[in-house]
Amino acid sequence: MALAVPPRLLAATVGVAVAAGFLATPSGGAVEPTGAGASNEAVATPDTERLLEPTPGAQGIGDRYWPLDGNGGIDVQHYDIVDSYDFDSGTLSGTTTLRVRATQALSSFQLDFLLPVSSVSVDGVEAVHDRPHRHELRIAPATPLVRGERFELVVEYAGKPGPIRYARERNWAADSDEVVTMNEPHMAPWWFPSNDHPTDKARYDITITGPATHQTISNGLLVDRVVDGDQATTHWRATDPMVAYLAFFALGRYDVEQGVSQGLPWYVAVSQELPDAQRHRAMTSLKRSPAVTAWLDKRLGAYPFESTGGVAPSINVGFALENQTRPTYSGSSATHLPTIVHELAHQWFGDSVSVRRWRDIWLNEGFATFMEAAYAEKHGGRSAQQWLRAQYDSRRGDASFWRLDLADPGRRHIFDEAVYLRGGMALQALRHRIGNRDFWKALQGWVEERQYGNGSVKAFRRHVEQVSRTDLDRFFRVWLTAPRAPAVTRPNGLR
Ligand SMILES: [Zn+2]
The missing domain is CATH 2.60.40.1730 (tricorn interacting facor f3 domain)
Structure with missing residues (x-):
């Protein structure tokens, strides 16, 4: 997702209320009570038999950001x-x-x-x-x-x-x-x-x-x-x-x-x-999607899906979204090349390799944002390291930018700017720290090994440590979870 402001469609009044137990049935018929455990406890059933005994499936998959x-x-x-x-x-x-x-x-x-x-x-x-x-x-x-x-x-x-x-x-x-x-x-x-x-x-x-x-x-x-x-x-x-x-x-x-x-x-x-002018600009720019996809394919390894493209609707919901094979660009985002790079990079980071839990959102947004900087570097822009240093210098005194825990931002903050920008900066810092060769090898290995699967921040850290044969525990803490700007040092990828 790439955001315009305001970040969400609409604020709402209703929070999530986890319904407990069995309620009256508005659509008729009684379903057996969920009373999980009650009958199981009465009889000492061996574990293997308990597995075979039909029970109600849980109402959520176990993601604490959205329990239902x-x-x-x-x-x-x-x-x-x-x-x-x-x-x-x-x-x-x-x-x-x-x-x-x-x-x-x-x-x-x-x-x-x-x-x-x-x-x-x-x-x-x-x-x-x-x-x-x-x-x-x-x-x-x-x-x-x-x-x-x-x-x-x-x-x-x-x-x-x-x-x-x-x-x-x-x-x-x-x-x-x-x-x-x-x-x-x-x-x-x-x-x-x-x-x-x-x-x-x-x-x-x-x-x-x-x-x-x-x-x-x-x-x-x-x-x-x-x-x-x-x-x-x-x-x-x-x-x-x-x-x-x-x-x-x-x-x-x-x-x-x-x-x-x-x-x-x-x-x-x-x-x-x-409007006509916007319509023609959007078409010209969306037709660059195959070329951008091909560039990403060279950097990240084989494009994971059967087709590519994009859609520019007239309804402006305030963001672009990486819908699989066909990102959707509302407002003026269809004519903004970095957004096209961002949404197509999500085809690898978010779509093919998806978060295991929503707390792992850095693996989507930090990575897509970093790929914007990597694309600019190869297409006449400044180097991604210059981009990192410029962003760092301009954000250094902004305490709120550094406070968020990118490895567990909380459900209200998964689309905060820090997840994107600091998240992307962390990857360039990682690249500077472990070197270009190991860095791209790590990204390519990550998307190849987990194609069509899921990943967590923790697993990504372990993966990079393995590829680079480097203990990165401190690096990841400094960039993702410590509530302050990393010091300008070589181990932090800033020198
Ligand atoms: Zn995004």
């Missing part, structure tokens, strides 16, 4: 999202089919979703569902699920995403003629039921129906577009693993250009609602 995000006991492998959007009423309706693997024996499990649900089935059999919290859809299959079992889950829903708030976010960005589903760390629950956490990646088919006068742009490759009367249905497919918040669609009147560059398909789209 993700879910326990399930691993989604594929989403087939079929949605249609009605601009007049602001209603989104659809059916999502999920192919899921049970990672434990399950009597019930949950998904993250905010729209009203009309029916749920598991392997073709209707399943009881309820909402223990408005962010959670709890599903009790007619027959408990065995650990390791693969099943097909179908969820039907309809509702108005516009007014819905969750975790201080109101994410639906739409006007009377255009909609774009972009945000981080949450977006999926506004338009499809998901296991909404970076640690559960899946492949996607995304099919959107809207006015035939409009285009739908989404992730991956365009499969087909079928026009039926005044409606068009457009099908996109993301064949590489993807995190739920990086799935998106934009529906509006768009100019589209596409091609293949060095074997890699690219697809860029610019809203026709933008």
